[in-house]
Amino acid sequence: MFSIVGIVSSYYPDLDDFLKNINSYLPWIDKLIIWENTPRKDSNIHIIVEQLNSDKVEVRTSGKNEYLAGPLNECISSVKDQGFSHVLTMDQDSSFAPGHFEHYRALVENYPSKNVAAFGPNSQYRTQQNVEIGEVENIFLSGAIYPMENLIRLNGFDEELAIDCIDTDYCYRASENNYKIMLMYGVLLNHQIGYRYKHWSGLIIAPYSAQRTYYFLRNTFWMWRKYPKYFDRPYKMSFIRYKLVYRSLKIFLEKDSIRKLRAISCALWHFKTKRLGRFDKFSK
Numbered sequence: 001m002f003s004i005v006g007i008v009s010s011y012y013p014d015l016d017d018f019l020k021n022i023n024s025y026l027p028w029i030d031k032l033i034i035w036e037n038t039p040r041k042d043s044n045i046h047i048i049v050e051q052l053n054s055d056k057v058e059v060r061t062s063g064k065n066e067y068l069a070g071p072l073n074e075c076i077s078s079v080k081d082q083g084f085s086h087v088l089t090m091d092q093d094s095s096f097a098p099g100h101f102e103h104y105r106a107l108v109e110n111y112p113s114k115n116v117a118a119f120g121p122n123s124q125y126r127t128q129q130n131v132e133i134g135e136v137e138n139i140f141l142s143g144a145i146y147p148m149e150n151l152i153r154l155n156g157f158d159e160e161l162a163i164d165c166i167d168t169d170y171c172y173r174a175s176e177n178n179y180k181i182m183l184m185y186g187v188l189l190n191h192q193i194g195y196r197y198k199h200w201s202g203l204i205i206a207p208y209s210a211q212r213t214y215y216f217l218r219n220t221f222w223m224w225r226k227y228p229k230y231f232d233r234p235y236k237m238s239f240i241r242y243k244l245v246y247r248s249l250k251i252f253l254e255k256d257s258i259r260k261l262r263a264i265s266c267a268l269w270h271f272k273t274k275r276l277g278r279f280d281k282f283s284k
Helices: 015-022 045-052 069-079 100-109 148-153 166-176 210-226 233-249 257-272
Strands: 004-010 031-036 057-060 086-090 094-096 116-122 133-136 144-147 180-191
Touching: 004 069, 015 045, 015 094, 031 045, 031 069, 045 057, 057 069, 069 148, 086 148, 094 100, 100 116, 100 180, 116 148, 116 166, 144 148, 166 180, 166 210, 210 233, 210 257, 233 257
Parallel strands: 004 031, 004 086, 031 057, 116 180
Antiparallel strands: 086 144, 094 180, 116 144, 133 180
């Protein structure tokens, strides 16, 4: 029987936005697990639960930030024998356009999923003429729906990566094992990626924390090493120019710049020395 369990991560969310985002898909799934990464002393997730007022909703937490890969795997393992056929993964800052999740659910339910590792909504507003569903190389974690059986067969998400690139790794690993990644072009997901702002100097600043800077760079470079055929030289050069060199040059316009520079250096060193796993030396 077709049924969906959703997993959404929470880390210091805006409560009003989080509630609105959850309600864009909650009525059409069968269970929702909120994984609370906000430290227990700061958490007010109970307010969200009270306002949702649904017996579908369950909260899990360790009382501290566990990032994404570990919590996702733990949640999947806990429900794998409860009859759910599919898993939805969501970010707290993502929501579906009105009417789109219902359509998404129907498309997934009626699509043969034997060789599909994941379905994804159109979060980048990609276009493909006269095609509603098409095969792609990768999709974002937020909004993805996974056939439970294939997700388990592929061993879920790589906990050595902790947070960044776990979706990229899953998609490329699936492809290496002859599974498909399918994009629903007509299903729109609204997703807030970071919080950029324009500095008084005119430069655009993306003030990612030092800790996220570390994971983002280390894991991205690790993807290049692990799956070289998916990353051509022009892409790599563009990434290095804009995400590494330009970011480093203007990082003194950001808060906590010294810690971020140390995070960049450490990410490069750990990539070179092939060190993965959690490394939380840059969290405040």
